[in-house]
Amino acid sequence: MEKKKIAILGSTGSIGTQALEVVEEHANQFQVEVLTAHSNADLLIQQAIKFKPNAVVIVDETKYQQVADVLWEHDIKTYKGEAALAQVVEMESVDVVLTALVGYAGLLPTINAIKAKKTIALANKETLVVAGELITILARENGVVILPVDSEHGAIFECLVGEHQNKIEKIYLTASGGPFRGKSKEELKNITKEQALKHPNWNMGAKITIDSATLMNKGLEVIEAKWLFNLKPEQIDVIVHPQSIIHSLVQFEDGSMKAQIGLPNMRHPIQYALSFPFRLPSKSQRFNFMDYPQLTFEEPDKTTFMNLTLAYEALEKGGNLACILNAANEVAVEAFLNDQIGFLDIAEINQRCMQEVSFIQHPTYEDYVKTNTRAREFAKTLI
Ligand code: NDP
Ligand code: MG
Numbered sequence: 608m609e610k611k612k613i614a615i616l617g618s619t620g621s622i623g624t625q626a627l628e629v630v631e632e633h634a635n636q637f638q639v640e641v642l643t644a645h646s647n648a649d650l651l652i653q654q655a656i657k658f659k660p661n662a663v664v665i666v667d668e669t670k671y672q673q674v675a676d677v678l679w680e681h682d683i684k685t686y687k688g689e690a691a692l693a694q695v696v697e698m699e700s701v702d703v704v705l706t707a708l709v710g711y712a713g714l715l716p717t718i719n720a721i722k723a724k725k726t727i728a729l730a731n732k733e734t735l736v737v738a739g740e741l742i743t744i745l746a747r748e749n750g751v752v753i754l755p756v757d758s759e760h761g762a763i764f765e766c767l768v769g770e771h772q773n774k775i776e777k778i779y780l781t782a783s784g785g786p787f788r789g790k791s792k793e794e795l796k797n798i799t800k801e802q803a804l805k806h807p808n809w810n811m812g813a814k815i816t817i818d819s820a821t822l823m824n825k826g827l828e829v830i831e832a833k834w835l836f837n838l839k840p841e842q843i844d845v846i847v848h849p850q851s852i853i854h855s856l857v858q859f860e861d862g863s864m865k866a867q868i869g870l871p872n873m874r875h876p877i878q879y880a881l882s883f884p885f886r887l888p889s890k891s892q893r894f895n896f897m898d899y900p901q902l903t904f905e906e907p908d909k910t911t912f913m914n915l916t917l918a919y920e921a922l923e924k925g926g927n928l929a930c931i932l933n934a935a936n937e938v939a940v941e942a943f944l945n946d947q948i949g950f951l952d953i954a955e956i957n958q959r960c961m962q963e964v965s966f967i968q969h970p971t972y973e974d975y976v977k978t979n980t981r982a983r984e985f986a987k988t989l990i
Contacts, residue, residue: 610638611702611703612638612700612701614641614696616706616707616708621815622877625873631658636882641660642658642664646666656677661700662684663678663686664685664695666689671685689712693715695716697723701723705881710733713731717731718972728756732831736933738975741972754880755835756876756880759780759781760835761867762853764835765879775857778855778857779856779858780844781847782825784849785819785822786802808851813944817944823953823954825845827918830921840922848902848903848904849905854869854871855867872891927966927967928966930975931978935964939957960986
């Protein structure tokens with residue numbers, strides 16, 4: 608059987624490194640064609656020497672020479688900058704593009720990959736949040752499949768296999784609730800980034816870890832689910848499930864519910880997206896019922912964690928509102944990580960941007976680009 612040739616965008620991150628573990632475990636199935644990083648040249652070089660891709664991209668141009676100097680001896684092409692990142696996905700030899708970079712930066716490479724008819728394994732949820740309508744239409748026009756890597760969406764996708772045209776009544780996205788579940792606004796005022804960076808169940812990149820603590824991550828996932836599964840806002844529910852064992856659920860027209868269950872481990876949804884429609888063996892630790900005699904559920908606190916409410920508002924109103932929310936949130940999270948604002952300011956900034964940045968009901972790609980720039984500029988004035 609021919610190996611699937613994979614481009615991993617963001618190979619030096621949490622998802623990217625775990626994807627490489629999957630590739631290593633199944634070297635007879637997968638071959639790495641492209642690796643990309645923003646600025647972590649050392650790790651990119653190490654990965655490239657080990658996995659021997661055709662090409663690598665380092666976005667930070669100041670790191671280019673360091674990478675190129677080492678990799679030319681290994682006969683690996685090295686490119687630099689954002690334009691190269693957007694182009695490299697079009698390479699003839701690539702079958703699957705795993706979008707594991709963080710934030711808005713994922714949008715253009717994903718658009719180009721879809722136009723080049725590559726299968727998309729999508730971790731970069733921000734792409735669907737920013738421009739879900741544009742991306743899903745483009746994917747349909749090009750006959751491209753978008754396979755979710757986000758664990759909740761991967762779970763729903765697994766539940767839907769074999770259901771063909773059976774209607775979804777609703778889905779439940781499960782949420783761990785993050786490190787501050789049950790806390791009041793008063794208690795959250797003086798939260799430090801060190802506290803917010805400690806997620807109870809998952810070990811992830813800094814941005815998504817903060818998003819998990821503010822429940823923005825679940826908000827982004829609600830929007831992501833709308834586009835992936837073609838749902839109305841009222842068909843998407845969030846349920847807090849602190850053990851993160853049920854990764855999400857689908858409820859069908861006959862009232863039957865299907866859930867995907869297991870220990871929290873991102874290697875599973877990554878592997879399933881890469882191997883779909885087949886399952887490959889995995890040595891991952893197996894679930895033991897006796898370790899979890901109780902699985903519990905509660906309502907999310909949408910007042911304290913206002914970001915979830917903002918995401919539903921963006922979903923209801925559509926247009927460029929989710930793009931505004933995403934841009935504001937990226938700026939606010941960065942400012943929080945730089946100790947410039949408090950924890951609760953993140954949602955405040957998001958809300959102000961949604962109120963103040965011009966709303967466009969039917970945005971084009973250029974409108975999204977402008978919206979992203981404007982919302983970032985406005986968010987920065989609030990810091
Ligand atoms: P990380 O921060 O760990 O990694 C991000 C990767 O993207 C790194 O390779 C980084 O390069 C690169 N990168 C960062 N900024 C840019 C940029 N502006 N342009 C190009 N490349 C860039 O993130 P995660 O792996 O945690 O998350 C990646 C995506 O997957 C996010 O969208 C996240 O929401 C989603 N996701 C992550 C999960 C997880 O468990 N981590 C779970 C579900 C979804 P460098 O290392 O050089 O900085
Ligand atoms: Mg998730």
